[in-house]
Amino acid sequence: MPYREVAPKHGVCPRCFAALAGWSAIPGVFYCGTCGGVMADNAASKRIVETLDHTLLDIGFRASLGRSVEPDTTRIVSCPDCLADMKRVEVASAACEVDVCAEHGTWFDAGELETVMRAYRHQRARGASRVPAPPSATPLDDLLADSFRPA
Ligand SMILES: [Zn+2]
Numbered sequence: 001m002p003y004r005e006v007a008p009k010h011g012v013c014p015r016c017f018a019a020l021a022g023w024s025a026i027p028g029v030f031y032c033g034t035c036g037g038v039m040a041d042n043a044a045s046k047r048i049v050e051t052l053d054h055t056l057l058d059i060g061f062r063a064s065l066g067r068s069v070e071p072d073t074t075r076i077v078s079c080p081d082c083l084a085d086m087k088r089v090e091v092a093s094a095a096c097e098v099d100v101c102a103e104h105g106t107w108f109d110a111g112e113l114e115t116v117m118r119a120y121r122h123q124r125a126r127g128a129s130r131v132p133a134p135p136s137a138t139p140l141d142d143l144l145a146d147s148f149r150p151a
């Protein structure tokens with residue numbers, strides 16, 4: 001099915017309010033060239049925790065390369081789609097916090113996308129040798145699971 005790229009409705013960086021840009025390589029991923037943050041919709045967020053997707057890694061890397069603003073990451077951010085407050089979710093294995101809208105996806109501040117992807121890769125590597133599956137599902141896992149639970 002052809003995918004038409006649709007910018008978030010409001011299309012503005014929740015950190016620094018610059019316009020978010022899409023990335024043609026991956027649908028559902030938008031980045032801010034000013035502060036280096038990345039917004040990933042739920043499908044893309046799932047890829048982030050399930051695979052070490054090199055295109056996604058590259059997006060995180062390139063988005064943070066050109067940043068010119070150090071955002072205030074202590075502020076609660078609004079979802080770029082629905083403007084509701086995003087939920088702070090600790091990713092314990094990555095020692096960072098991301099911001100999640102259960103409806104629309106996850107916001108990663110500059111550098112967090114790569115940090116989270118690498119942490120999940122380590123977690124998968126450790127979990128592979130463990131029986132049963134590791135009990136340490138992070139809140140991000142839970143939220144993503146909620147997002148993908150059939151209605
Ligand atoms: Zn920004």
Ligand SMILES: [Zn+2]
Pocket residue numbers: 079080081082083084101102103104105
């Ligand atoms: Zn939202």
